[in-house]
Amino acid sequence: MGKFLEADALDVDDDSVEDVDVEFLSVDRIVDKIRACEQALGYTFFDKRLIKTALTHSSSTADKRLDNERLEFFGDAVLDLVVREFLFHNYPDRQEGDLTEAKSSVVCRSSLAKAAKRMDLTAYLFLGRGIGKKRAVPDSLLADAYEAIVAAIYLDGGYQPVKNFILMTLGDAIPAAIDQTNSVNFKSALQRLLQQERRPLPQYRILGSSGPEHSRVFEVAVFVEGAEAGRGRGSSKKAAEQEAARRALAAIAPAGSL
Secondary structure, eight states: OOOOOOTGGGTOOGGGGTTOOOOOOOHHHHHHHHHHHHHHHTOOOSSHHHHHHHTBOGGGOSOGGGSSHHHHHHHHHHHHHHHHHHHHHHOTTSOHHHHHHHHHHHTSHHHHHHHHHHTTGGGGOBOOHHHHTSSSOOHHHHHHHHHHHHHHHHHHHOHHHHHHHHHHHHTTHHHHHHHHTTSOOHHHHHHHHHHHTTOOOOEEEEEEEESOGGGOEEEEEEEETTEEEEEEEESSHHHHHHHHHHHHHHHHSOTTOO
């Protein structure tokens, strides 16, 4: 159970809202808001100051020690670790390229904002009047608050509680992200790009293989106009070629063109 909330424990004072366009909230109102948020999160904080800080946007306080930006910075790393660990252990047949792509999709701004909206996180945030009056809170702000909450849970309860929270709120996005890695044929995409630019077709070369007979790992390089454009490894020659093509595309394709 969490520590009993008192005004001193929440760092609530008149100085924290000096020169900030924020609606004053009584300590009782803040306590109610935090308790409702804990119910939505499925986690009760021992140190209520952590969740109060995680919910506090910089527009609502002049004291930078009381907003959620430092927690957001830390939460980004915790989130990254949890999702990477889950992908690593649950998708042993996927290569590094697929796992990286899936991880990026799961922890992107829109994904975190959707998770925040499902929890109705906007209702619990402490915002300045200017932002609070907007019809919709920006996705970037919601994503930042989600990361701040991740950090707060980790600092309050450790790794297992934050892992449970992340998988509860983002777990459904992981299989979908993994499935998406199958939707792009990188060899075909690379070939189309080169044809559009009237350049010669890519050439693939097997560089070698390693590992026992039942678990071979192949290494392939793809060459464009005689120069190596990408290199990949995989449990089959085709998988290695796909990874090499993906890396080549990442190096030569314009951002957002795929």
